[in-house]
Amino acid sequence: MWTYSKKLEYPVNIKCPDPRLAKVIISQYGGPDGELAASLRYLSQRFGMPDQNAKAILNDIGTEELAHLEMVGSIVHQLTKGASIEEIEKAGLAPYYTDHGVDVYPQSAAGVPFTAAYIACKGDPIANLQEDLAAEQKARATYEKLIDLCRDNPDVIDPLRFLREREVVHFQRFGEALRGVQDKLANRKFYMNNDCNVKPATDNNDCGCGN
Amino acid sequence: MHNNCMEQTRNEMLMQIREYNFSIIELALYLDTHPEDKKALCLHKEYCKSLKDLEDKYQKVYGPLTIKYPCNKWRWLEEPWPWEGDAN
Numbered sequence: 001m002w003t004y005s006k007k008l009e010y011p012v013n014i015k016c017p018d019p020r021l022a023k024v025i026i027s028q029y030g031g032p033d034g035e036l037a038a039s040l041r042y043l044s045q046r047f048g049m050p051d052q053n054a055k056a057i058l059n060d061i062g063t064e065e066l067a068h069l070e071m072v073g074s075i076v077h078q079l080t081k082g083a084s085i086e087e088i089e090k091a092g093l094a095p096y097y098t099d100h101g102v103d104v105y106p107q108s109a110a111g112v113p114f115t116a117a118y119i120a121c122k123g124d125p126i127a128n129l130q131e132d133l134a135a136e137q138k139a140r141a142t143y144e145k146l147i148d149l150c151r152d153n154p155d156v157i158d159p160l161r162f163l164r165e166r167e168v169v170h171f172q173r174f175g176e177a178l179r180g181v182q183d184k185l186a187n188r189k190f191y192m193n194n195d196c197n198v199k200p201a202t203d204n205n206d207c208g209c210g211n
Numbered sequence: 212m213h214n215n216c217m218e219q220t221r222n223e224m225l226m227q228i229r230e231y232n233f234s235i236i237e238l239a240l241y242l243d244t245h246p247e248d249k250k251a252l253c254l255h256k257e258y259c260k261s262l263k264d265l266e267d268k269y270q271k272v273y274g275p276l277t278i279k280y281p282c283n284k285w286r287w288l289e290e291p292w293p294w295e296g297d298a299n
Contacts, residue, residue, distance in 0.1 A: 001232075001293075046292075046294075047294055052289075053288065055292055056288055
């Protein structure tokens, strides 16, 4: 289960609201490569992982993504806080304002509402981990585009750079988890059915020699 | 201690942790809308302390409940995961 900690993982303090930036950054909240999709993707995939390391990494990265969701939500909130109707209109946020006011609603930069179709759970640990590696790279690329678009606002760039960096670390960890899963599948008989209960405790000290 | 016996103690402790934890959640929701209720505040304080003591005791024996529990070796991977059903 989860408990809430009343602090952001990395601080967000934006002095100059700018609804134009909120309009694009919201994609990392509820867009195809956003933090909501990432957390749900990993937390859903963890159930089907064949070894302890892969379960742990999906559990723990999925949890960190929830903290990132909160950070992105805070950025969007602070960028729209106190904005005038004229500023909102000028930013192209009139349609958003019509349906959501200045609430933080999970949607892409293009206005597509969040959908579970962004999440892949293929029932295959290799396919899932490959998907996660791609997802981290796509999120990194998105953050880089957002950093380009936010070039005039250092208060926004700072947390975005932190979030971008985390994508790089997650990619690294998923790569290691994938190698572990591949070794495991190569080294022993692995039955892919629901009756097969892989006992994680006994696999812990597995040196990989197959004995 | 026998494995079965240890497992039973573990489950009992976990259930007690769960009870304190749930009581704290319930009290917090109540206190969010009744922040002046002295009796609820008092109970909250008592349960927080009991939970902390029990969690400390549990984690010393059975390993970490969160990634914030320091260990001399990484024990986070040892116990089954809660969704696995046996010992959740």
